[in-house]
Amino acid sequence: MTRALIIGGGVGGPVAAAALKRAGLEPVVYEAHPGPGEGLGAFLTLAPNGLAALRTVSMLERVRASASFPTTRVEFVNGSGRRLGLLGGEEHLPEELRSVTINRAALQRAVADSAADQGVGVEYGKRLARYTESDSGVVAEFTDGSTAEGAVLLGADGIHSTVRRALAPDGPHPSYTGLLGIGGYSPVPDTPPTPEATMRMVFGRRAFFGYQSAPSGETYWFANLGHSELTREEIAARDDAEWQEHALGLFRDDPPEITRIMRECAPSAFRPLGIYDLASLPHWYRGRAALLGDAAHAVSPASGQGASLAAEDALVLARCLRDINDVPEALAAYEWERRDRVERIVAEGRKRGARKAGSANPAALLVRDMTLRVVFGLTARFGSQGWIHDHRVDFEARATSPEGSPR
Known part of the structure; x- marks a missing residue:
């Protein structure tokens, strides 16, 4: 059985492990911290596309039970309290796929516990120092002196990824x-x-x-x-x-x-x-190592998609490793399938964030508010953000090589 070393036990790592387990691989998660979600107080929103990915790996029920409340609508107002727009429209979805707000620590505990229940090995207190690879495998070396061997190494270790620095030392920084x-x-x-x-x-x-x-x-x-x-x-x-x-x-x-x-x-x-944020890397993989989630494409919180994209990545990556025997080719297929979508969402998040800083110029604020009314009105009328939330990864579909031919 192919062993997969997953560096990072946040959100993307355990989800990837559960997906890889379904794909017939032997995943092990290595997390630098002593436990899941320790000391995290922030909260985030899980969108329908992310919830659908969690459903595929049987994590949805536990995650929803850990959520704080539903967040299916967003009302936008200006500094005078005047409404600029109202977005929502999730009534057509089954209730289990409607957006929720959840504490990040609670989310990490939920996915880690779910992965463990599915037989995934999780080792805490394991901080990656470096990795080396050969034609047949990869060896991870940890700061405590221990090592682990596998056929593939996956970096789900966040925006300041150690795996990314080793994989692409000359690549762009966040x-x-x-x-x-x-x-x-x-x-x-x-x-x-x-x-x-x-x-x-x-x-x-x-x-x-x-x-x-x-x-x-x-x-x-x-x-x-x-x-x-x-x-x-x-x-x-x-x-x-x-x-x-x-x-x-x-x-x-x-x-x-x-x-x-x-x-x-x-x-x-x-x-x-x-x-x-991290808009675009020259490549997400090299040899037998690859990146997912924020390690590959950190998105601004304004996108509301960080955790959801990591869950989507996990499914696509597992499917490619399941269906394509050559590991580097499988990783190339994963990047090829995911890159356009996530980079478009990173750009959308950056655009949304740029409107948040405010201005000392009243005329600039007036123009901003008028623009936002138009943007939100068009979005509500034509559902122009549906391409983000309505996306679904078909885990049962056979993976396709970068050249476009099934393997």
């Missing part, structure tokens, strides 16, 4: 999107709740804010702040209280519920992280 991200969970009983299953997105005068009321009474919120790129050391040079006051100041002229929500949150929620 690009800063011009935004810092913050967020948290606030108890704000005196703030009117958002409509059922609806995330409200506010294009403020100086920054961007998103929030949704949870059944628990909490408000899940995040903010994107336009800022020049900062190193981790530069971010750490300002304490949490300073970052909190900075964020509150950016929203001082926007709807008052924003600052009310933010003031109820601990200062630690305001320490930002830079938001990066």
Whole structure:
């Protein structure tokens, strides 16, 4: 049986392992951290295409049970509270495939536990140092001195991927999107709740804010702040209280519920992280090693597709390794099938993010709001984002080589 070494136990790694197990391979996941989802407080949305991929590998039920609430609509307003658009339209889908919001740690635990239940081996505390390969296999070397051997090595180790640096040392680095991200969970009983299953997105005068009321009474919120790129050391040079006051100041002229929500949150929620994406690598594989998820094509959170694309990648990659005997050729087929779709979504996420920074120029804000009304109106009328959410990976279909002929 072909052994597959998967580096990274976040979301894409366990999903890939479950798919590879179905494809008749022997996957083992190696994760640097001591357990799944340790210390992660952020939340994300899983879209219908990602949920459909999870259903294929029998992870959907556990993931939905771990989700916080449904998020099937998004309402957009400007800094004066005026509606710019309302997007949704998932009523035609079965309930199990309708978008949900989930804590990242809960998602990672759900997919890791599900993979383990399906017989996948997961080893924690294994940080990759390097790998070497031959014509017949690949050897992973970990920082604790241990090694592992397999026929293929897959990097599902995120935007700062060790596998990617080894596979493509001269390739492009992740690009800063011009935004810092913050967020948290606030108890704000005196703030009117958002409509059922609806995330409200506010294009403020100086920054961007998103929030949704949870059944628990909490408000899940995040903010994107336009800022020049900062190193981790530069971010750490300002304490949490300073970052909190900075964020509150950016929203001082926007709807008052924003600052009310933010003031109820601990200062630690305001320490930002830079938001990066990775638009295009020269190649996603070399020899017997390949990348998936953020390691191959990190998307801005504005796309709402990071975890969902990783799950799609996992299915396509497993199918190619199942149907094409030559490992490098199978990896080439996987990249060939996936590249156009994900790069288009990365570009869409970057375009959405560019509208979030706000402006000191009232005329620029007026033009932005008018443009967004048109964009959201056309999207709602013609369903122009359906190509993202309606995509389904047919796991039973036979993989096709890059030249277009079945193998």
